[in-house]
Amino acid sequence: MKPFKNLPDTGSQSRQHHFDALRGFAMLLGIGLHASLSLAGVPWIVMDNTKSDWLKWFFESIHGFRMQLFFVVSGYFTMLLYRRRGLSSLLEQRFQRVLVPCLLGLVTVIPLQQWISVRAADNAPKREAPLAVGKVLLIEAIRKRDAIEFERLLSDGPDLNKADAEFGIPPLGWAALYT
Numbered sequence: 007m008k009p010f011k012n013l014p015d016t017g018s019q020s021r022q023h024h025f026d027a028l029r030g031f032a033m034l035l036g037i038g039l040h041a042s043l044s045l046a047g048v049p050w051i052v053m054d055n056t057k058s059d060w061l062k063w064f065f066e067s068i069h070g071f072r073m074q075l076f077f078v079v080s081g082y083f084t085m086l087l088y089r090r091r092g093l094s095s096l097l098e099q100r101f102q103r104v105l106v107p108c109l110l111g112l113v114t115v116i117p118l119q120q121w122i123s124v125r126a127a128d129n130a131p132k133r134e135a136p137l138a139v140g141k142v143l144l145i146e147a148i149r150k151r152d153a154i155e156f157e158r159l160l161s162d163g164p165d166l167n168k169a170d171a172e173f174g175i176p177p178l179g180w181a182a183l184y185t
Contacts, residue, residue: 029079032072039068049175049183051123145170148180 043050046065047057088096144164147155169176175183 025079025082028075032075032079035068035072039065039072051126143170144177145175145180148177148184151184 042058042061042065044052044054045056045058046062048062048065084096084100087099091099144156144159144166147159164177166177170180
């Protein structure tokens with residue numbers, strides 16, 4: 007019995023290579039997307055002093071559809087695997103190709119990246135924080151992860167929609183980036 011009655015049986019069809027090419031193209035776009043980040047003017051680990059409006063447009067154009075495209079293509083291939091090999095084979099394949107690398111990255115790559123980021127931030131030239139009537143702005147408190155100052159400033163009723171001058175990101179955006 008077929009688990010989904012409306013879908014055609016794909017077991018006898020050959021692989022549709024255009025979906026592989028689409029996935030490969032989306033992966034190659036990721037190289038351009040990440041290469042443009044340092045000059046696009048968005049918060050990123052490595053940032054250049056010069057900003058390019060063209061690269062910001064390029065980044066936002068790719069970023070607007072790339073991950074959604076991966077989800078659609080992944081759903082197609084997941085269903086294809088399920089239809090051809092069954093649920094147990096699908097779960098085994100996902101365990102080996104998704105969960106195991108994710109767990110390995112969780113204990114290796116992420117701590118290493120965090121360590122490098124902290125070292126880079128400690129060695130970076132220090133900027134003076136912008137002041138507003140003798141106190142650090144809410145966004146600076148978020149960026150410094152100063153919970154006490156953050157709560158104090160929050161109780162003063164700041165404008166939560168006011169974005170910072172450097173990146174144009176409101177306080178909630180910075181809080182999401184720094185959590």
